[in-house]
Amino acid sequence: MKKVNGGIMANKRVSLDNTLYDGVTFKNCTMVYTGEGGDMGLQNCILENCGWEFNGAAANTLNFLEGLSKGMGPSGKDLVRKLLTRVLDDL
Numbered sequence: 001m002k003k004v005n006g007g008i009m010a011n012k013r014v015s016l017d018n019t020l021y022d023g024v025t026f027k028n029c030t031m032v033y034t035g036e037g038g039d040m041g042l043q044n045c046i047l048e049n050c051g052w053e054f055n056g057a058a059a060n061t062l063n064f065l066e067g068l069s070k071g072m073g074p075s076g077k078d079l080v081r082k083l084l085t086r087v088l089d090d091l
């Protein structure tokens with residue numbers, strides 16, 4: 001995994017796949033994640049006015065969760081809520 005320590009990145013498309021960013025400040029960046037490039041991480045980073053772009057497997061996962069939430073009615077919303085709560089509780 002590639003490691004980026006410290007610094008400022010501004011006005012860039014930042015690929016998150018297979019990279020650990022530690023102590024980096026991102027300003028006006030587009031954070032891009034595909035879920036296909038191995039591990040990634042954002043540790044001790046600051047994001048200022050950044051957007052997110054999910055492609056490939058990451059986009060498919062979000063579409064799947066959205067489909068569960070919308071297509072299964074209240075039980076689908078409850079399932080997605082429980083999954084996301086589990087993710088947040090594990091932090």
